[in-house]
Every structure is written in structure tokens, then in C-alpha cells.
Amino acid sequence: MQTGFFKDAETVSFACDAMRRKFLMADKYKPQRMFKGHITLIRAEQGAAREEDVGHDYGISQVSESSDVRMVSGDHDSIVQGKKSPDTVKIINEIILNTDKTNA
Numbered sequence: 594m595q596t597g598f599f600k601d602a603e604t605v606s607f608a609c610d611a612m613r614r615k616f617l618m619a620d621k622y623k624p625q626r627m628f629k630g631h632i633t634l635i636r637a638e639q640g641a642a643r644e645e646d647v648g649h650d651y652g653i654s655q656v657s658e659s660s661d662v663r664m665v666s667g668d669h670d671s672i673v674q675g676k677k678s679p680d681t682v683k684i685i686n687e688i689i690l691n692t693d694k695t696n697a
Contacts, residue, residue, distance in 0.1 A: 627656060627658055628658065631660065632659070632660045633661055633662075634653055635665060635685070636663075636664060637664075637666075637667055637672045638664050639667060640668065641668075663684050665684070667680075
């Protein structure tokens with residue numbers, strides 16, 4: 594509340610409850626089959642999740658035929674909408690261009 598990010602305690606309570614529900618849902622999710630394609634995970638070097646808990650690729654290699662991980666320096670907010678977002682955009686554009694070349 595002191596940071597000014599939240600206007601009232603109800604908003605904080607709602608955000609905490611939503612996050613808790615997302616964690617519970619993710620914990621219960623058990624994929625029924627492999628994804629027959631390639632997944633690229635773009636992740637922040639400074640994350641809240643510990644790699645020993647979630648794995649280097651957040652477990653996507655266990656549910657997809659092909660995957661890779663691209664790291665961007667910064668935290669989640671900075672790689673999505675902050676100073677490092679141009680680095681993320683560059684990676685996405687490279688993936689799209691390479692996909693177009695392999696499908697041509």
C-alpha cells in the first residue's frame with residue numbers, strides 16, 4: 594500500500610487470491626499428451642521462480658517434442674514492458690522470420 598501501486602486493501606486481497614488460484618491450477622494440471630510442435634520460452638534472467646523448483650525451461654520439454662529457452666537480462670516486468678522489452682521483441686521477430694523461412 595505504501596508504494597502506491599494499490600489503491601485499497603481489497604485490491605491487494607483480490608490480487609493475492611488470484612495468484613493463489615493460479616498456482617493451485619498450475620499444480621493440478623497434468624497434460625494428457627505431448628504438444629507436436631516447437632515451443633520457445635523467453636524468460637527473464639532475474640526471476641521470482643527458482644530454477645531448481647521450476648526447471649530451466651519451466652518443464653516445457655516434458656510436454657513438447659521440441660523446445661528451447663531464450664534468456665533476456667532483467668526481470669519479468671522489464672522484459673515484457675520495460676527497458677528490456679525491445680530485446681524480447683527482437684527474439685520474437687527472429688523466431689517469426691525463421692519460422693517463415695522453414696515453412697517456405
